[in-house]
Amino acid sequence: MSIVVRTIDNHRIERHLQELRTRGGNTITHRKSGLNNIREMIRSFRGGGAVDFLVDQAVSRRQGLLVPFFGKQAWSSPAPARIAVQTGATIVPAFIERDDDNPRHYIIRAYGTIRPEPTGDLDADVERLTIQIQAALEQRIRDRPQDWFWVHRRWKRSPDAPEDY
Secondary structure: OEEEEOOOOOHHHHHHHHHHHHOOOOEEEEHHHOHHHHHHHHHHHHOOOOEEEOOOOOOOOOOOEEEEEOOEEEEEOOHHHHHHHHHOOOEOOEEEEEEOOEEEEEEEEEOOOEOOOOOOOHHHHHHHHHHHHHHHHHHHHHHOHHHOOOOOOOOOOOOOOOOOO
């Protein structure tokens, strides 16, 4: 699997996370790699692989779409939706959850599929799919909030964010 990530500012933590993420044979694609990202993703698909997007973080206005998330507008990455619409790839919302029987173990669970349904209007298709992706994420967080580790400001730059946010 190729995992698309943002580089962490703290180099020690970044190194540690990279070791953990690649331990099982995964590869890392850094979000700011632009066109190289897309080429790597398409190579992964053609080789029967998967691409993992971590979609719970805010993105910049330049990179994102403003879509509903927990009743507020949040800047969200349209990249997974855009790639799905353009390649026909199916999106499989998957989450890491703590094993209730053994808290030292984690389980990766997939929750259905989200299939692109292109209408010919790329922007509308990408927005609709991005909303579906964020709704799937929100539902999993509502179902298992104890598994969510959120240390960043998800609604920064959002018109719905309180002034003192």
